[in-house]
Amino acid sequence: MSDQAEKILVCVAWPYANGEKHIGQIAGAYLPPDIFARYQRMAGNDVLMVSGSDTHGTPITLQAEQEGIEPAAVVDKYHEMFVEGCLAMALTFDLYTHTDTQNHWDVTQQVFQRHLANEFIYTEVQKQWFDPEAGRFLADRYVEGTCPFCGYAGARGDQCDECGRLYDALELTDTRSKLSGSNELEVRETEHFFLDLGALNEPLLAWVGSGKEHWRSNVLNFTQGQLNLKELRGRAITRDIDWGIDIPLEGYEDKRIYVWYDAVQGYLSAAIEWADLSGGEWQAWWDRDLAPDARHYYFIGKDNIPFHTQIWPGMIMAYNDDSGEREPPLAGLSETAQGLATAGLNLPYDVPANEYLNFGGAQFSTSRGNVIGWNTVLEAYQPDAWRYVLTAMSPESADSEFTWPDFVELVNNELVANWGNLVNRVLGFAYRRFDGAVPQPGPFDPADEAVLADIRAGFESVAALYEAVKLKAALHEVRRLSQRVNQYLNEKEPWRTIKTEPGAATTAVYVALQAIDWLKLMWAPILPHSSEQLHIYLGYTQSLFGRLNTTSIEDARGEHLVLRYDHESASGVWQASSLPAGQLLQKPAPLFAKLDPAEVLGEEWDE
């Protein structure tokens, strides 16, 4: 950690722990931050990458009902499944946790208290369907009735399946409860807490109005377009449910904080949990006074843009507001989290939201059965093949379409042919003809100098693209540089000149090895597994990257699995190192498996 090191907080969207994630979600929100974080660490910056499973909300309770198990069991099952996917694809979360932890509860309640003290939370009495038989208020999706527009008898919640119209659930007639089956429902009054987003409209508008030139234009325009209408309105924080975080006030024991309010706070609570586990300082990234230059990046899908450019920044502003009296920290707050009581928090620096990666002309959809499961495919193909393909197909500026023929073409005709084959031809030749060691080159001629200069320039050009989160363009640039080395080899023909001019052949092989040594680093954020393997083939003994590990953590709410990344052992640095002549090579083998189209395309992935 040098003095010039920047603090980069890489925030990754929190996936619901309610099922296997599909490759569209990975391409959109989970792989890009890992590539970005790996680059930033190699560039010498202090990266903290956090996320976790979202354990609350109806997606969880619905899944629990379907499987006939408790919500907590659903959470454990799919949280673990996601962690396994992260391990297989090597997503380097400094901490991947979940939201049903004591720490997250404490942080959420602390933020709630501050919002309340700062008067950005108000209460309002609403009318809602109540099921006397079940003794519970009914969320929209637990009410069924007759559509006020078309008279369809099976209309649900707030939208009719038959005519598609939206309405207030109170407009339904002949209602029944999907909870108890009772058709004697009552409309009762219930009091809830609201976040006063209306009061935050102006401050948010001012915030997005300056210094956001680096934002993707669709994200910025969308955000400004909405805020310009000045129609932000209060949003209910609480619900009459029993799965969720308790409200830290007396008299509200049968209500819970609803998922959207606590989930976005995970970026903060996970940093605190990371600090707790590692002995680090979360304030080094989060405290606006201690770390005013820390840059926070939020990697999300486009459906999440309003939450990360309006609601969460608004919540941070409401937290930072100094008009209210500072409450003492809540009794349960851990020592690590105590600083929250006085801290002001940093706002997002960038929100590089992606569009969707679709499949079969439509979005991936479990109900339609067109899902390519992440964990499933990682068992079948190399993680770096997926990382390459999903980056090449990355929906950075528009929805894109996944097809299996494209998958095969990208792996075979680009990854294997361009880069894998370059490595294989050079390493194989060098290992056989130079006694398994990096040969001692003679003086460089202009062609040698030129190719090395071109590749070396990648440490600038590729860096700029990673830095700007233009990952697809970064991939294209490194691929262009790989091709440059193939061109150089065809020009030099060391396999021919080794018989006539051994000195020139030796130098050409050295130059090609040196170029590969550098390209390995430029590929590394996208292709960490194979770059690591190539690093070993080239005779290095330290590893480029650190190690992932899982631990089970126990707290007052029970046990939870966490994924952590230990960067200490990483030696990969973003600079043109010098490949030592004489360094012993390891016997090489192809980095990537070529795919058999018939085999891949014959597979049935529908289920």
Add this chain to the structure above:
RNA sequence: GGAUCGGUAGCUCAAUGGCAGAGCAAGGAGCUCAUAACUCCUGGGUUACAGGUUCGAGUCCUGUCCGAUCCA
């Protein structure tokens, strides 16, 4: 209904208002170190549609069609 994005070569995508380009696929040639890989050459376009502004529009403006997200 409102806000925003996208529609460019067979496919995937680029192009601060200034000669519409790249990779893959296709056709041809060279090479043989390499996973039938590599390199070179060629073909391929009414930039969704209709208007407008401009010396000049894929790009800016208006409208229409199609797709997507969010809000109501």
